[in-house]
Amino acid sequence: MSGALKVELGRRYRFAASHRLHTARLSEQANSRIFGKCNNPYGHGHNYVVEVSVSGEIDPATGMIANLADLDAFVEREVIEPFDHKSLNEDVRAFRDKVPTTENLCIEIFERLRKFPKAKLERIRVEETGKNSFEYGGNNVTGDREAVNLEGKRM
Numbered sequence: 260m261s262g263a264l265k266v267e268l269g270r271r272y273r274f275a276a277s278h279r280l281h282t283a284r285l286s287e288q289a290n291s292r293i294f295g296k297c298n299n300p301y302g303h304g305h306n307y308v309v310e311v312s313v314s315g316e317i318d319p320a321t322g323m324i325a326n327l328a329d330l331d332a333f334v335e336r337e338v339i340e341p342f343d344h345k346s347l348n349e350d351v352r353a354f355r356d357k358v359p360t361t362e363n364l365c366i367e368i369f370e371r372l373r374k375f376p377k378a379k380l381e382r383i384r385v386e387e388t389g390k391n392s393f394e395y396g397g398n399n400v401t402g403d404r405e406a407v408n409l410e411g412k413r414m
Contacts, residue, residue: 266324267314267381272334274343277304278359281348302346307361308386309338309368313378325378337371361387365395373397 279302280294290298297303311334315324341351347359353367369383382396 264317265314266317267312268324268330268378269310269312270327270330270334272309272311272339273306274309274339275304275306276342276345276347277302278347278354279303280358280360282358302348305361305387307342307364309334310384310386311372312381312383313375314381315378325375329377330375333375334372337374338368361385361391361393362395365393369395369397 279299280297281290285293311330313325313330317324345351347354347364349355351359351367354363357363365383365385368385369380372383373380380397382394384392384394386392
């Protein structure tokens with residue numbers, strides 16, 4: 260960016276989806292121990308709230324960093340349509356071989372929205388319940404932890 264004023268825009272979206280926390284990499288007993296009631300074979304659902312934060316320079320002609328209609332249409336196409344009222348495990352290709360934890364969901368949503376052409380995606384925050392929320396801002400050298408599996412080994 261040039262020396263122009265940078266502003267951040269936050270927008271909230273909602274969708275409902277089900278998932279089961281389970282991995283074939285672990286035994287049934289280990290899945291049950293680690294994931295508890297979230298390992299229910301029939302799955303369970305959440306009403307997710309997704310907060311999208313984008314930034315950019317203010318366009319002098321419009322006074323905006325991004326048109327909300329453009330952002331809404333992009334989020335609808337990339338996130339809401341593929342996830343709303345779906346089983347994350349069965350209906351979303353990204354989770355066929357990956358545990359659909361909200362951490363992984365947050366990263367998946369970030370990757371889908373990274374392509375928004377009108378502003379820079381800063382971060383995604385996904386609220387799973389009133390007590391649980393997860394935030395991801397992409398690969399930043401100073402803040403990312405090394406990825407490890409459930410047994411603490413590097414991936």
